[in-house]
Amino acid sequence: MRSFLAILLALTAVRARAQEPVEPDAVQQSDDDPDAQAEVDKSAAELEAVRKAEEKAGLLPQAPGAGPRDALHVGLDPADPLARDLSTALGSGLDGAPLADPAPAGGASVTLPELLGISEEELRAKYDIPVELNDAVVAYIRFFQTDTREHFGRWLARSTRYLPMMRKVLEKEGLPLNLVYLSMIESGFSSYATSFAKAAGLWQFVVGTSRRYGLKTDFWVDERRNPEKATLAAARYLRDLRERFHGDWYLAWAGYNAGEGKVDRAIRKEKTTDFWRMMGKGRTLRAETKHYVPKLIAAALVAKHPERFGFHVDYEQAPEIEEVLVPDATDLRVIAKIAGISFEQVRDLNPELRRFCTPPGKWSLRLPKGTVTAFLAEYEKLGAADRLSFVEHKVEKGEPIGKIARAYGVTEAAILRTNGMKNYRQIKPGRMLVIPVAGRGLLAGSQLEDKRARAVPQARRPAVLVSTKPVATGGATYTVQPGDSLWTIAARFSTTVDKLKRLNGLTGRRARSLQVGQTIAVRES
Numbered sequence: 001m002r003s004f005l006a007i008l009l010a011l012t013a014v015r016a017r018a019q020e021p022v023e024p025d026a027v028q029q030s031d032d033d034p035d036a037q038a039e040v041d042k043s044a045a046e047l048e049a050v051r052k053a054e055e056k057a058g059l060l061p062q063a064p065g066a067g068p069r070d071a072l073h074v075g076l077d078p079a080d081p082l083a084r085d086l087s088t089a090l091g092s093g094l095d096g097a098p099l100a101d102p103a104p105a106g107g108a109s110v111t112l113p114e115l116l117g118i119s120e121e122e123l124r125a126k127y128d129i130p131v132e133l134n135d136a137v138v139a140y141i142r143f144f145q146t147d148t149r150e151h152f153g154r155w156l157a158r159s160t161r162y163l164p165m166m167r168k169v170l171e172k173e174g175l176p177l178n179l180v181y182l183s184m185i186e187s188g189f190s191s192y193a194t195s196f197a198k199a200a201g202l203w204q205f206v207v208g209t210s211r212r213y214g215l216k217t218d219f220w221v222d223e224r225r226n227p228e229k230a231t232l233a234a235a236r237y238l239r240d241l242r243e244r245f246h247g248d249w250y251l252a253w254a255g256y257n258a259g260e261g262k263v264d265r266a267i268r269k270e271k272t273t274d275f276w277r278m279m280g281k282g283r284t285l286r287a288e289t290k291h292y293v294p295k296l297i298a299a300a301l302v303a304k305h306p307e308r309f310g311f312h313v314d315y316e317q318a319p320e321i322e323e324v325l326v327p328d329a330t331d332l333r334v335i336a337k338i339a340g341i342s343f344e345q346v347r348d349l350n351p352e353l354r355r356f357c358t359p360p361g362k363w364s365l366r367l368p369k370g371t372v373t374a375f376l377a378e379y380e381k382l383g384a385a386d387r388l389s390f391v392e393h394k395v396e397k398g399e400p401i402g403k404i405a406r407a408y409g410v411t412e413a414a415i416l417r418t419n420g421m422k423n424y425r426q427i428k429p430g431r432m433l434v435i436p437v438a439g440r441g442l443l444a445g446s447q448l449e450d451k452r453a454r455a456v457p458q459a460r461r462p463a464v465l466v467s468t469k470p471v472a473t474g475g476a477t478y479t480v481q482p483g484d485s486l487w488t489i490a491a492r493f494s495t496t497v498d499k500l501k502r503l504n505g506l507t508g509r510r511a512r513s514l515q516v517g518q519t520i521a522v523r524e525s
Helices: 002-018 034-057 081-090 120-125 135-145 149-172 177-187 207-212 227-244 249-258 260-270 275-279 287-304 332-339 343-349 372-379 401-408 412-418 440-455 486-492 497-504
Strands: 321-326 363-368 389-394 432-437 476-479 519-523
Touching: 034 135, 034 149, 034 343, 135 149, 135 287, 149 177, 149 227, 149 287, 177 227, 177 287, 207 227, 227 249, 249 260, 249 275, 249 287, 260 275, 275 287, 321 372, 332 343, 332 363, 332 372, 343 363, 389 401, 389 486, 401 412, 401 432, 412 432, 486 497, 497 519
Parallel strands: none
Antiparallel strands: 321 363, 389 432, 476 519
16 A cells, blocks of 8 residues: 555656646757857856855855855955944844844945045946945955956956947836846856856846747757847846836846746745845845845946956957848858858857857848958859758668768768767657758768668658649749758748648648659748
8 A cells, every 4th residue: 555655646746747837948958069069168167167166255055045144244354344344334243143233234334445535425326226335245346356356357358348239228228227237247248158057148048038038049049149139138127127126126136036936925925125134034035146136236346446446457349240131041161251250250249059050041140340241242152052051851760870971971070060969879760850961962862862762662652742732823832852851941931841731731741751853832822
């Protein structure tokens, strides 16, 4: 009986887990191609190094669920007069314990030595976001000056690449311009930044939230890494958070970090909407969220006065760019060559591209200002085989990657790279691969299909793709070429596989085989 009960409980748990909502593509998302993945890995390593430094400094707990006021004073030497002044002003001892008559947290006004000569009124006038000076803020200022000085210096240098664009977007959306510093503590102003929680881009969106605000994430692109699109999405999200929390920016920032539902629960449980009081109460908010607001304020203070805090920065220039519409999938190295720039420049200006090429169909590409005219002139001279072509290939049982590569006239590395795979062991029977082919590679692809057809007895050969209804009168048609698939045809005509199936009455196996020379409908009249 006990054994049966245990099995029943286990099955119930499995069923409950199966019913939990999962963000589409959030778990099974494939890696980028090696060039893009290298940038992702480098940025992820930087974020992780900063996080580890916060844990080592005691600003973040090394174990989840640690105390609510963990190490708010860490980063200041207890003998430092400034630390003693802060503790007294905030009504707490150096160990974080409240004194007999505590003052409201966040209500202190303390002058940093680095800001001597600037009055509190003058200081606040420099910001369009609320700025407090308290122990937690000062602890993060000291952290940026010491434990993570090298990283913060790089963030400052990179900031000017994006600040002009970000401020334009924020101004257009009617938001404070100093919100740019939220991107600083989220990503260090790196478009490729990716966190341990799979948040990505300058504003560190997770897939679910990014889709709510119109950002696309699929095999080909991750628009969370598009600087302008992600900034617009972040601006709209922050505006929604501000409205949700009745204009309280501290709660809005906490909501950006933890999720708005978490902050709502904290308000109900702690019975306060004062973020600084919430910081010293309960465990509803994680330490990371409680420290997020002072971290943002500290970053803004240092970034506005870098020299006063000991940073001498060689700022990067914001790139001047133009956008051009690329009509079909094109290799980024081909784009670089005809635009007269380096492959690295193309990657740098278009970080949302996850593959070595633009996606199938039309795509808006960013290039350095002054290169678009020459690029378009050269692009028009390219044939389809010079740009890039794709074939969709379903892996059969006992079909190694070497055989597939030889049949299509491409390298094994190209197949792995195009499909975001690290090694051949990820290629399993039934998996659909995207094969990059050009020129004779298309004919080579059809040779593989011919070999498969000869290996299948006549009675078991796949049915010829024949429409069960006439082609729509007046609609556009297409004659199938060697190496074509429904996927490549759909991409060429800016439609979808489902629409092609519907137009041609294709179901089941009929949709799996195309015959060279066959005419199919691609667009209704």
